[in-house]
Amino acid sequence: MSYVQGATGEWEVVIGLEVHAQVVSQAKLFSGAATVFGSEPNSQVSLVDAAFPGMLPVINRVCIEQAVRTGLGLKAQINLFSVFDRKNYFYADLPAGYQISQFTQPIVGHGEIILDLPDGSTRTVGITRLHLEQDAGKSLHDQHPSKTYVDLNRAGVALMEIVSEPDMRTAEEAAAYLRKLRAILRYLGSCDGNMEEGSMRADVNVSVRRPGGPLGTRTETKNVNSIRYVQQAIEFEVERQIEVLEGGGTIKQETRLWDTVKHVTRSMRSKEEAHDYRYFPDPDLLPLQLDQGWVDAIAATLPELPDDKKARFQEQYKLSLYDAGVLVADQASADYYEAVARGRDPKLAANWVIVELFGALNRLGKDIADSPVSADKLGGLIDLIVDNTISGRIAKDVFLAMLETGKSAADLVEERGLRQVTDTGAIDQAIDQVLAANPDKLAEYKAGKEKLFGFFIGQIMKMTQGKANPALVNELLTRKLQA
Amino acid sequence: MSELTQLTLAAALKGLDRGDFTAAELTESHIAAVAAARPLNAFITETFDRARQQATASDARRVQGTAGPLDGAPLAIKDLFCTEGVQTTAGSAILKGFVPTYESTVTARLFRDGAVMLGKANLDEFAMGSSNITSHYGPVISPWTGKAPADAVRKLVPGGSSGGSAAAVAARCALGATGTDTGGSIRQPAAFTGIVGLKPTYGRCSRWGIIAFASSLDQAGPMTRTVEDAAIMLRSMAGYDPKDSTSVDRPVPDYAAALTGDIRGLRVGIPAEYRVDGTDPEIAALWQQGIDWLRAAGAEPVDIHLPHTKYALPTYYIVAPAECSSNLSRYDGVRFGVRVPGDSLAEMYENTRAAGFGAEVRRRILIGTYVLSAGYYDAYYLKAQKVRTRIAEDFRRAFEQCDVILTPTAPSAAFAIGERMDDPVTMYLNDVFTVPASLAGLPGLSVPAGLSSKALPLGLQLIGRPFDEETLIRVGGVLETAAGFHTRPPFIAGEV
Amino acid sequence: MSLDKATVAKIAHLARIKVPEADQDHLAQELSAILAFVAQLDEVDTEGVAPMTSVVEHALRWRDDVIDDGGNVERVVSNAPEQVAGFYVVPKVVE
Known part of the structure; x- marks a missing residue:
C-alpha cells in the first residue's frame, strides 16, 4: 500500500470515480434528434x-442494448427490471x-474492472453500478458579459453513468482505471471514449485518512475531461486536503x-446549496423489463475483451505480459498485430509492431487506424527479413521508406536494389579486396589483435552497401582468416 | 339561434351526408353561437378563420367522396391540447402567447377525420380545479342558472377543469368538445352542465401534445350532448401512438355499434362505500333511480365493496401534486411562455413562476415538492402509490362480481362562483366519486340523469373494466334513454 | 403534520416560486390543512403492497435508433422570450 507522507505522518488516499460515458447511438435516449458532436446551436x-x-419520452432500443453490452463487458449483473426516475433540479x-435517470433500480449492478498497473501487476476495482440517463445541454458563460447562452444539442443524449467502488489509492490507479474502462468501452463500441469532445467525463471523489482509519470527508471534482487532468486533480486534492487537515481544519x-x-x-x-x-419514478415511462434470452443474445455477440485477449496473446503467441498488454490496449492495435503475426514469427511481429510501428506513429502523431503502413505491408517486410532477402538493418531503412511512400517492402527493395547479397562469390571477392587493401591490419590481426575482425566486417559491409548477408560475411571471413 | 346548433353530432353528420346543409353553413351557425355565448367566457381563443377554412375544405372532401367520420363537425378544443399555429395557454398566464409548432395527437386525429375547430376552450389553470375558477383568463360561467328567481342572477360554475368545453357543448356552441380528465375533469363538468362526458381507460388516447398535469392520470376524452356522440368522437380520438410510451396498442372498435340498448343479464355493481356523508339526498335518490332504470332494462344490480374508496382523494392529492410539481418545472421562462426578469437565473425562475402561476397551481406545486422531498417521500408519495395499488385491487376484485359500476358523478349539483373558495380541501371533495376510477386507470362515463329541485342537472357515472368503453357506452345509452334528459339550459347561445 | 413558515420558504425555493414573506403564514396553514387531509392514509395497511408504477399493464415500447427529429432551430427557439443566434439566453450563471 502506498501512503502519502504528510508533515504529521502518513495518509491513505481513497479514490472513487463516476464516469459519464456517452452512448454510441444515432439518436438520443428518448428522442429522434441526432447525437453528433459540434453542430450549430x-x-x-x-x-x-x-x-x-x-412532449413525451420514448426510449431508444440501441441505448438499452449498449448499456447491457457494457454491463456484460464489465462482468456485471444485468437487472432485468429497472426503473427510470426523474431527478428534479x-x-x-x-x-x-x-433529468431522466435511474436511481434505486439501475439497469446494471455490481461488476469489476482489472487494472493493469505500470509495474505489470494488476488490481481489481469494483463497479458499483451502471445506469442510463440523459445528458444536459451546454451553457456558454463567456459569450456575453451579463448573459449565459444555452445550447441543447447535447441535451437528451444517452449517458451511461459508471460508478466505481472507492477502491483506488493513487492517481496512477485512477488513470489506469480510466484507461482500462475506456479500452473496454471502445472494444464494445458502446462509447467512443473521446474525452476531449466530452463523450467520456469523470467525476472524481477523493478523501484522505490515516492508514486503516475511518473514511475521511470526500470532495467531488466534476466533469474532468482528460486522464492527465484526473491525475492532476487527484494530486492537487490530496495535497490540499492533507494541508487542511494537518492545519487543524476540516x-x-x-x-x-x-x-x-x-x-x-x-x-x-x-452547487453550493444543498440539493x-x-x-420519483417517471410516470411517462413504464419500468424497463428485459428478457434473459435477449440479454444472452447480446452476450453472444460480445467481442473478445482486453483481459481475455491479453491472456490469449501470452498463450498463443508466447508474448511477454508487457508486450501483450501494450498490444491489447486498443482493439485496432490488437487486430493489426494479429494480422501481422498470422503465419509469421509472433515475437518478431510483436517487436516490429511495438518498437518500430508504434514508435513511428508516435513520432508522426498518428493513430493506428491512419497508419501509413498497413498490417499486410508490414508483414511483407518481415517476410523479406525472414527469407534473407534483406537484413534486419536494411529492413529498418525500408520501413522508413514505406512510411514515407506507402509502397510495399518488396517494391522498395527492388526499386532501390537493396536485395541482400548471398552470392558467396561476390562476398568472397569483397573480402579479398578488403584484405588486400589493408595488409597492415591483416598482419595485426594475425598477430593476435582479434578485435580487428569487426573492422573487416564493417569494411566489407561498406563495400557491399550493406546488402551482404551479415551471417554469410561472418562465416566466409572467418574461414578466410583461418585459412 | 340556428336549428343547426341544436343538432346532435350524429344528426349533424347525417345531415351533412344527405346534403341537407354544408359544413360551411354548419360552421357559420356555430361561429355565430360562439360569438353569442361570449358572456359565458367559454373560449380563450376563437379560431373562426381556421374553422371557415376547415369547413370549406370539408365540403370539398364531401364532394369528392373522401369525407372522414367527423367531416365538417364543429368542435371546441380544450386549451390544454397543443394546436399548431394557434395559441395554447393551459389557462395559465405563464403560457400567454405560446404558439405550438406542433399538433397534439388527439387533435391531429380529429382533424384527420374532418373535424372543424371553433376555438380553444377555457379551463382551470393547467387543468387543476373543479370549478373553472382558476383560469387566468377568467372563470367560465355555466349556461345553467337554477330555478329560484334569486338564483337566476347567480352565476354558477360549469365544473372543471374542462369547464369551457362543458359550457360550450351545453350552450349549443359546439357539437362536441375535447376534455381531459385527471381526477374527474371531464365527468364532473359534464354532470354540472347536463351533458355526457367520457374518460377513457388510461392509455386509450395518446397524451402526446396534451399539456401534462399528472402524467399517470391524465386522459383525453369526448364531451358531447349524447352518448352516441361521445362514442363517435372517441373512435376518432382513441388509438395507439408510438410517441406516447403509455399509450396502448389495441384496436379501436366502432364504439357507436355498442349502443344496442340490450343490457339484459348485465351485472351492475353498486358500491356501498359511495354512500358518503355530505352527499346531497337528491343525488342519493337519483342514484337509486338509476339502479331501478337499469334493473327495469334487465340488468342485475349487485352490491359490491370498494373498501379503500375513502382513501382515494387523499391518495390523489399526493400523487397528482407530486407529478405536477415535476411536470410544471419546464415553465421557467427560458424556451417558451412568459418571463419575468431577475438579476440571477434563480431569481428569474422565481419571479417568472410566482407571476406566471395562479394560487391553486402554486399551492399544488408546493405540496407536490414537499411530498417528494428528502425525508417525506416514503411517508407520502410512496405510501400513496401503495394505497393506489390497493384501490386498483378493490376494483379488480369488484369486477369479478360485476360488469360495470354505477355511482353518482358528483356529490352535489353546480355551485355558485365564489362559493367553496376559502378552503381548498372542501373544493377537492367535488372529485370524491370520480377520483377512484382515475387512480385505477379505469374508464368512466357521466350521463345526465335528472334535475335537482333547484333545476340543476345531475349526472350518474358508470365505471368499466380496462378498455371496456363499449360496455359503458351500451349501459350509458340505456341510462340516457330511461332518464330522457332533454332539458336545455336557460342560456342557449343566440337565444338570450 | 403541519408546515411552518421556514419549511414553506424552503420548498418554495426548491420549486423556484417566489413566496413573499407576508404570504408564508397563510400558505403554511393551507398546506398544513392539505397534509392533515392526506394523513388519513396512515390508517391503511400497506405492508407488503407494491407501489403502483403504472396502471397500464403492458411492456415499455422501444423506438428504433433512427434520426427523425431535430434540424429545425427556428422550431425550438421561436417561442423563446430571449434568443440570440439560435441560442436561448438567460441571466448570467456563475459556476
Whole structure:
C-alpha cells in the first residue's frame, strides 16, 4: 500500500470515480434528434429535448442494448427490471427541470474492472453500478458579459453513468482505471471514449485518512475531461486536503471544479446549496423489463475483451505480459498485430509492431487506424527479413521508406536494389579486396589483435552497401582468416 | 339561434351526408353561437378563420367522396391540447402567447377525420380545479342558472377543469368538445352542465401534445350532448401512438355499434362505500333511480365493496401534486411562455413562476415538492402509490362480481362562483366519486340523469373494466334513454 | 403534520416560486390543512403492497435508433422570450 507522507505522518488516499460515458447511438435516449458532436446551436434538438409542453419520452432500443453490452463487458449483473426516475433540479441547460435517470433500480449492478498497473501487476476495482440517463445541454458563460447562452444539442443524449467502488489509492490507479474502462468501452463500441469532445467525463471523489482509519470527508471534482487532468486533480486534492487537515481544519463535503488553466480545484458556487433531487419514478415511462434470452443474445455477440485477449496473446503467441498488454490496449492495435503475426514469427511481429510501428506513429502523431503502413505491408517486410532477402538493418531503412511512400517492402527493395547479397562469390571477392587493401591490419590481426575482425566486417559491409548477408560475411571471413 | 346548433353530432353528420346543409353553413351557425355565448367566457381563443377554412375544405372532401367520420363537425378544443399555429395557454398566464409548432395527437386525429375547430376552450389553470375558477383568463360561467328567481342572477360554475368545453357543448356552441380528465375533469363538468362526458381507460388516447398535469392520470376524452356522440368522437380520438410510451396498442372498435340498448343479464355493481356523508339526498335518490332504470332494462344490480374508496382523494392529492410539481418545472421562462426578469437565473425562475402561476397551481406545486422531498417521500408519495395499488385491487376484485359500476358523478349539483373558495380541501371533495376510477386507470362515463329541485342537472357515472368503453357506452345509452334528459339550459347561445 | 413558515420558504425555493414573506403564514396553514387531509392514509395497511408504477399493464415500447427529429432551430427557439443566434439566453450563471 502506498501512503502519502504528510508533515504529521502518513495518509491513505481513497479514490472513487463516476464516469459519464456517452452512448454510441444515432439518436438520443428518448428522442429522434441526432447525437453528433459540434453542430450549430440547437440544431439537434427535438421538442422532446427542449421539454415543450405535452412532449413525451420514448426510449431508444440501441441505448438499452449498449448499456447491457457494457454491463456484460464489465462482468456485471444485468437487472432485468429497472426503473427510470426523474431527478428534479432547476438549471438553464436542463429544459424539463428534471433529468431522466435511474436511481434505486439501475439497469446494471455490481461488476469489476482489472487494472493493469505500470509495474505489470494488476488490481481489481469494483463497479458499483451502471445506469442510463440523459445528458444536459451546454451553457456558454463567456459569450456575453451579463448573459449565459444555452445550447441543447447535447441535451437528451444517452449517458451511461459508471460508478466505481472507492477502491483506488493513487492517481496512477485512477488513470489506469480510466484507461482500462475506456479500452473496454471502445472494444464494445458502446462509447467512443473521446474525452476531449466530452463523450467520456469523470467525476472524481477523493478523501484522505490515516492508514486503516475511518473514511475521511470526500470532495467531488466534476466533469474532468482528460486522464492527465484526473491525475492532476487527484494530486492537487490530496495535497490540499492533507494541508487542511494537518492545519487543524476540516474538509467540507462539496462539489469542486477542475480549473484547466490554473491546474487547481475550486469550490463550485452554483452547487453550493444543498440539493434535494426529489427522485420519483417517471410516470411517462413504464419500468424497463428485459428478457434473459435477449440479454444472452447480446452476450453472444460480445467481442473478445482486453483481459481475455491479453491472456490469449501470452498463450498463443508466447508474448511477454508487457508486450501483450501494450498490444491489447486498443482493439485496432490488437487486430493489426494479429494480422501481422498470422503465419509469421509472433515475437518478431510483436517487436516490429511495438518498437518500430508504434514508435513511428508516435513520432508522426498518428493513430493506428491512419497508419501509413498497413498490417499486410508490414508483414511483407518481415517476410523479406525472414527469407534473407534483406537484413534486419536494411529492413529498418525500408520501413522508413514505406512510411514515407506507402509502397510495399518488396517494391522498395527492388526499386532501390537493396536485395541482400548471398552470392558467396561476390562476398568472397569483397573480402579479398578488403584484405588486400589493408595488409597492415591483416598482419595485426594475425598477430593476435582479434578485435580487428569487426573492422573487416564493417569494411566489407561498406563495400557491399550493406546488402551482404551479415551471417554469410561472418562465416566466409572467418574461414578466410583461418585459412 | 340556428336549428343547426341544436343538432346532435350524429344528426349533424347525417345531415351533412344527405346534403341537407354544408359544413360551411354548419360552421357559420356555430361561429355565430360562439360569438353569442361570449358572456359565458367559454373560449380563450376563437379560431373562426381556421374553422371557415376547415369547413370549406370539408365540403370539398364531401364532394369528392373522401369525407372522414367527423367531416365538417364543429368542435371546441380544450386549451390544454397543443394546436399548431394557434395559441395554447393551459389557462395559465405563464403560457400567454405560446404558439405550438406542433399538433397534439388527439387533435391531429380529429382533424384527420374532418373535424372543424371553433376555438380553444377555457379551463382551470393547467387543468387543476373543479370549478373553472382558476383560469387566468377568467372563470367560465355555466349556461345553467337554477330555478329560484334569486338564483337566476347567480352565476354558477360549469365544473372543471374542462369547464369551457362543458359550457360550450351545453350552450349549443359546439357539437362536441375535447376534455381531459385527471381526477374527474371531464365527468364532473359534464354532470354540472347536463351533458355526457367520457374518460377513457388510461392509455386509450395518446397524451402526446396534451399539456401534462399528472402524467399517470391524465386522459383525453369526448364531451358531447349524447352518448352516441361521445362514442363517435372517441373512435376518432382513441388509438395507439408510438410517441406516447403509455399509450396502448389495441384496436379501436366502432364504439357507436355498442349502443344496442340490450343490457339484459348485465351485472351492475353498486358500491356501498359511495354512500358518503355530505352527499346531497337528491343525488342519493337519483342514484337509486338509476339502479331501478337499469334493473327495469334487465340488468342485475349487485352490491359490491370498494373498501379503500375513502382513501382515494387523499391518495390523489399526493400523487397528482407530486407529478405536477415535476411536470410544471419546464415553465421557467427560458424556451417558451412568459418571463419575468431577475438579476440571477434563480431569481428569474422565481419571479417568472410566482407571476406566471395562479394560487391553486402554486399551492399544488408546493405540496407536490414537499411530498417528494428528502425525508417525506416514503411517508407520502410512496405510501400513496401503495394505497393506489390497493384501490386498483378493490376494483379488480369488484369486477369479478360485476360488469360495470354505477355511482353518482358528483356529490352535489353546480355551485355558485365564489362559493367553496376559502378552503381548498372542501373544493377537492367535488372529485370524491370520480377520483377512484382515475387512480385505477379505469374508464368512466357521466350521463345526465335528472334535475335537482333547484333545476340543476345531475349526472350518474358508470365505471368499466380496462378498455371496456363499449360496455359503458351500451349501459350509458340505456341510462340516457330511461332518464330522457332533454332539458336545455336557460342560456342557449343566440337565444338570450 | 403541519408546515411552518421556514419549511414553506424552503420548498418554495426548491420549486423556484417566489413566496413573499407576508404570504408564508397563510400558505403554511393551507398546506398544513392539505397534509392533515392526506394523513388519513396512515390508517391503511400497506405492508407488503407494491407501489403502483403504472396502471397500464403492458411492456415499455422501444423506438428504433433512427434520426427523425431535430434540424429545425427556428422550431425550438421561436417561442423563446430571449434568443440570440439560435441560442436561448438567460441571466448570467456563475459556476
